[in-house]
């Protein structure tokens with residue numbers, strides 16, 4: 001069974017979407033928790049008996065249907081940012097702003113994203129609230145670009161960075177103090 005990594009944070013674009021194969025109804029909302037009553041109501045109207053763990057079933061099916069929603073397999077350990085990781089992230093943002101808040105070219109970001117998508121260090125990473133707020137602020141201020149592989153990107157468990165953002169940053173804006181990367185990593189090119 002799959003579970004959604006962040007149920008309470010900023011909804012994934014274009015929101016939470018559940019296509020119910022039982023009723024044919026597509027449920028869509030910016031809040032995951034607003035989906036459940038809609039599903040329950042549609043099942044009741046169609047005489048469908050919900051299984052005991054029906055919310056978990058809905059979430060699992062939603063994960064399978066929507067690669068844009070960040071999910072992980074049940075029991076898969078989640079890595080968390082440490083204070084040192086948060087410090088490096090803050091330092092990278094400072095360097096990035098000082099360097100003119102530039103992003104790399106689309107071609108470069110696509111190349112990096114393709115490497116990260118296949119990397120075994122690409123896994124769910126729990127980020128702290130301060131970092132989440134900083135990311136939200138950056139997204140709102142800059143509307144940072146996307147790659148065609150964003151739906152495959154999670155966090156990098158070497159540095160605990162959010163890969164969707166990291167692949168867009170110039171190398172000289174990334175603080176990698178104390179971190180080593182595998183041979184195949186684009187940061188070693």
Ligand code: SF4
Pocket residue numbers: 115116119120121122155156157158159181182184185186187
């Ligand atoms: S180690 Fe390098 S290639 Fe692998 S996920 Fe991290 S940044 Fe991407």
